[in-house]
Amino acid sequence: MLLATLSEASWATEQAQQRRAGRDVRQETRQGSRHTKQECRATNQQSNSQRRQDKRQTRQQGRQTARDIKY
Structure with missing residues (x-):
């Protein structure tokens, strides 16, 4: 009984760490994509589209990275 409770607790902790790491990756991706867009806009390198x-592609890659961490 005690062993089952301990393994469930460790699984929950591991799962929480994975979620946290996924959130961190997504947040870093958002900030990076904003920065890239601002730089591009300032230098007028590309069209708006x-x-x-x-x-969009940068954020999608960040989402996939976060999924890879979680699952």
């Missing part, structure tokens, strides 16, 4: 696509 291309900037949107780049930002």
